[in-house]
Amino acid sequence: MLSRAEVSARLSRFPKFDDTYLSLPYAPHMPGHMVRQTKEVIAIARKFNEEVARPRALELDRKTHEDPGYMPWELAELANKWGFYTMWIPKMFGGKGYNMPSMSYFSEEVGSVCLGIMNVIGVHYLGVSGVIASANLTLSRRIMNDVVQGEKTGKPCLIALATTEPGAGTDVEETDLVDKGKVTCHARKVKGGYIVNGTKVFISMGHVSTWTVLYAYSDLKRPSETSVGLMVKTGTKGFSFGTHENKMGQRVCPASVLVFEDCFVPDDQVLFDEARVRKFTKKPFREISQRYIDYVVSATRAGVGAFGVGAARGAFEAALNYASTTEVGGRLLINNEWVQCQLAEMYKNVALGRLAYVEANYANSHRGLYRLLQLKPFYYYLLFMPQAYFDNVVAPFLEKESSQKLMGRLYYEWAREPDQHCCSGWGSLAKVAGTDIGIKNCQMALELMGQTGLRQDAGVEKLLRDAKLVQIYEGTNQLNRLNLFKCLIAPAVPQARVFEE
Amino acid sequence: MLTSFKSDLKPFDELARSFAAKELTKKVEEHDRYPFGEFFTTVVDKMFDVGFLGVVLPEELGGIGGSISALCVILENICRADSSAGGIIFTNALSQEIMRAAKAEALARKVFPKASSASEFLVAFPSYIDPAHAGALPDAMKTGRGYTLTGSLELLVLGGLASRAVIPARIRDGSTYSFFLVDLAEEGIVKSDPVFTLGLHACPAVDVTMKGVKARLIGEPDKGGLYFKEVSSKMHVAAAAMNAGIMKGSLGEALAYSKERFQGGREIINWSEVSMLLAGMAIKADVADMCVAQACLAMEQGENHWGSHCIAAALHIHELACEAVTDGVQVLGGNGYMKDYGQEKRYRDARQVQALLGAAPLKKIDLVRGLAGLAAAGSPG
Ligand SMILES: Cc1cc2nc3c(=O)[nH]c(=O)nc-3n(C[C@H](O)[C@H](O)[C@H](O)COP(=O)(O)OP(=O)(O)OC[C@H]3O[C@@H](n4cnc5c(N)ncnc54)[C@H](O)[C@@H]3O)c2cc1C
Numbered sequence: 001m002l003s004r005a006e007v008s009a010r011l012s013r014f015p016k017f018d019d020t021y022l023s024l025p026y027a028p029h030m031p032g033h034m035v036r037q038t039k040e041v042i043a044i045a046r047k048f049n050e051e052v053a054r055p056r057a058l059e060l061d062r063k064t065h066e067d068p069g070y071m072p073w074e075l076a077e078l079a080n081k082w083g084f085y086t087m088w089i090p091k092m093f094g095g096k097g098y099n100m101p102s103m104s105y106f107s108e109e110v111g112s113v114c115l116g117i118m119n120v121i122g123v124h125y126l127g128v129s130g131v132i133a134s135a136n137l138t139l140s141r142r143i144m145n146d147v148v149q150g151e152k153t154g155k156p157c158l159i160a161l162a163t164t165e166p167g168a169g170t171d172v173e174e175t176d177l178v179d180k181g182k183v184t185c186h187a188r189k190v191k192g193g194y195i196v197n198g199t200k201v202f203i204s205m206g207h208v209s210t211w212t213v214l215y216a217y218s219d220l221k222r223p224s225e226t227s228v229g230l231m232v233k234t235g236t237k238g239f240s241f242g243t244h245e246n247k248m249g250q251r252v253c254p255a256s257v258l259v260f261e262d263c264f265v266p267d268d269q270v271l272f273d274e275a276r277v278r279k280f281t282k283k284p285f286r287e288i289s290q291r292y293i294d295y296v297v298s299a300t301r302a303g304v305g306a307f308g309v310g311a312a313r314g315a316f317e318a319a320l321n322y323a324s325t326t327e328v329g330g331r332l333l334i335n336n337e338w339v340q341c342q343l344a345e346m347y348k349n350v351a352l353g354r355l356a357y358v359e360a361n362y363a364n365s366h367r368g369l370y371r372l373l374q375l376k377p378f379y380y381y382l383l384f385m386p387q388a389y390f391d392n393v394v395a396p397f398l399e400k401e402s403s404q405k406l407m408g409r410l411y412y413e414w415a416r417e418p419d420q421h422c423c424s425g426w427g428s429l430a431k432v433a434g435t436d437i438g439i440k441n442c443q444m445a446l447e448l449m450g451q452t453g454l455r456q457d458a459g460v461e462k463l464l465r466d467a468k469l470v471q472i473y474e475g476t477n478q479l480n481r482l483n484l485f486k487c488l489i490a491p492a493v494p495q496a497r498v499f500e501e
Numbered sequence: 502m503l504t505s506f507k508s509d510l511k512p513f514d515e516l517a518r519s520f521a522a523k524e525l526t527k528k529v530e531e532h533d534r535y536p537f538g539e540f541f542t543t544v545v546d547k548m549f550d551v552g553f554l555g556v557v558l559p560e561e562l563g564g565i566g567g568s569i570s571a572l573c574v575i576l577e578n579i580c581r582a583d584s585s586a587g588g589i590i591f592t593n594a595l596s597q598e599i600m601r602a603a604k605a606e607a608l609a610r611k612v613f614p615k616a617s618s619a620s621e622f623l624v625a626f627p628s629y630i631d632p633a634h635a636g637a638l639p640d641a642m643k644t645g646r647g648y649t650l651t652g653s654l655e656l657l658v659l660g661g662l663a664s665r666a667v668i669p670a671r672i673r674d675g676s677t678y679s680f681f682l683v684d685l686a687e688e689g690i691v692k693s694d695p696v697f698t699l700g701l702h703a704c705p706a707v708d709v710t711m712k713g714v715k716a717r718l719i720g721e722p723d724k725g726g727l728y729f730k731e732v733s734s735k736m737h738v739a740a741a742a743m744n745a746g747i748m749k750g751s752l753g754e755a756l757a758y759s760k761e762r763f764q765g766g767r768e769i770i771n772w773s774e775v776s777m778l779l780a781g782m783a784i785k786a787d788v789a790d791m792c793v794a795q796a797c798l799a800m801e802q803g804e805n806h807w808g809s810h811c812i813a814a815a816l817h818i819h820e821l822a823c824e825a826v827t828d829g830v831q832v833l834g835g836n837g838y839m840k841d842y843g844q845e846k847r848y849r850d851a852r853q854v855q856a857l858l859g860a861a862p863l864k865k866i867d868l869v870r871g872l873a874g875l876a877a878a879g880s881p882g
Contacts, residue, residue, distance in 0.1 A: 170764045180766030202835045248845035450860030451629035454698045461699035
């Protein structure tokens, strides 16, 4: 009925087909094995919940109130033993290479029991994404190898990521804001490396991590054009920890203060800086920095959306259990219409939040950070080749300058802005959708459960405390709404300006 | 707002405000550590000294004989600073009001005028239930001139601090229940450690089990539901005033922070989206204030349906509060989530206050059944 050109013209109008319907075109391209693997991941998460998370969540929360100095060493060791810290590291870097999108389902499952425990596992992948998205293959291999060794030796090697500063939280999430902000973490180029001075705050798992991806600036007056990504090892001279925060929830997962005083970081621990980036792209460095941030947050915000969905589901399950076992006026609550509608509403919220992160996963898988890994031939190649092949044959190849350049070009020089916008916008959408319904369902469960809901030993009040954090970290939901606007709406409105009011 | 309608409430307003500033504001976080930190006994003693533990209790019984409006003004100011202190005032007033509704003056005379300390004056109550909706209540058995109670009760507020408790129990099977006064030092009572709850940490509750515990009937047998209904309408406004205060506290802290915190080169209040968050909070806090004032006036003037006005106002205010305090955390970003600021506590406390006097959805159903002239949902048939 319509010519191809007519169809294409109409579908490229706002809202563009490509940015709106993600699963429709991409689901058929998904390697079939991903479904089986994701089922396995969900089952592993449920087993972990039964054996580790559920028996400990409330007791540990209580313990952190009794002892605010609590650190989750034992939990990290357990997660390490279960193989979670290498599970989603690609095989070419020595990990188990589970498909990245499966992690969001895992996050929902474990998050439905305890968001704090989930973050003890999950925030490591904020670090992993921060390393891998740099396209610095040598350093990625080195750091990931430490993580793999940590699993073998039973001494967890975790990666934290530090961007937030006392005076700059929202500002460091956006290159458009950072130049107007008050960043203070300075990286001065010296012979053989950088010397860093400054403080980072709210760094999840800082105290417990071995490596930190540190975001600093070589010129504090022009941070957007001079950002530097560094890998700093805990114990390095000049790098120390301050306190960790006394939080409302997610208390098993510390948020640390990191202090850098004349801390020397050698050149071979520079993840990216302008000099490195120049090897593979001539694009303005500011643009590259934003793309790097977008690669990371497009993936991790979808993950935080799944955390929120987890909280929503935990609340739903608690309410369902309560309604199924509690009588009012001689009738089980669950046999009241209003309760059935409330439970249906909560179930619906969970489902919609999940759909949002699934769509974001499709964006990342086909147009973002995971796009190489999710190409069918490459996916099966990674799946079926033995690890020794990667260690002995692929590794030396990855270290080559030409491979690094190719990777850099692929991810930065040749990457398309519309793809970046789609992934980043959907990351924000999933984050806001999932985390808002997290609070919504916790509130509904609490109201339905009356005084039982107030008790820490009933679990829901903890979910409510935990859930508030996910509306804040990985950029506040306000920042994420603005990013959604910037990425998915503003491109269709030439006169729209973001962060310039 | 109440004080502008009724100038006789001004002294209560000033007293509560200065008490909060002097005794509560600076130590909110420290007090909130309970049950993992020290209990603020000296503050409770001072609340007793100034009369906050007996605001609505008649003077001849050792109270200050104030109205529910006076109680609301006090609660609002106290909860603006620390709602745990408000929870203590509320619960004690609730126990007293039940005794008053039951015309149990003789019993009250034995308790209150003779009390020489806060712990003697405090009377515990299961403040988070409407006993009509509670699945199981303790059983009461007639023994000689009195009764004995057997059974258990969750979240008896102040149960670990008070000398006595008002306990709902059933004399016979069915939906009716009666209130009893129990001496908490009696044999046969086992109290749990303070229950760790979402909010109001320094207004602690315990779970109790009773086995043949001596108790005195308050008022008439099987009239508990009636007394509770009479008291609950009024006390709903008091609970609403608590959340109105919490909202004002949250708004105050958010406004102050947004004028100091810089992001993107300006005070965050100058980002219009932050202004929108603040505006939402301000509107809710204002509406809450007006609702409390109007509900108090309706009650005092004995307007038709004043009871349902009061409950409606409370239900509405609690919903507004839970939203406002969530935004109150959000305006402070990561800091809002930390115990160094007051917002995270308000986020928890508002929800705990919402749960006073029973689960909100059940109250809604009762409200509409009341309007339609039908029996409450908990009633049989
Ligand atoms: C427990 C915890 C763990 C964390 N973990 C990490 C971590 O591992 N690594 C890391 O780097 N960071 C981490 N963070 C930091 C987190 O990402 C920041 O808290 C978040 O980005 C918000 O920054 P902020 O706290 O400075 O709030 P602010 O930026 O000061 O924001 C305050 C308020 O102003 C609003 N606002 C600010 N600017 C604007 C604007 N331009 N337009 C509209 N509204 C605006 C915000 O939405 C918010 O409501 C963590 C935070 C917490 C609380």
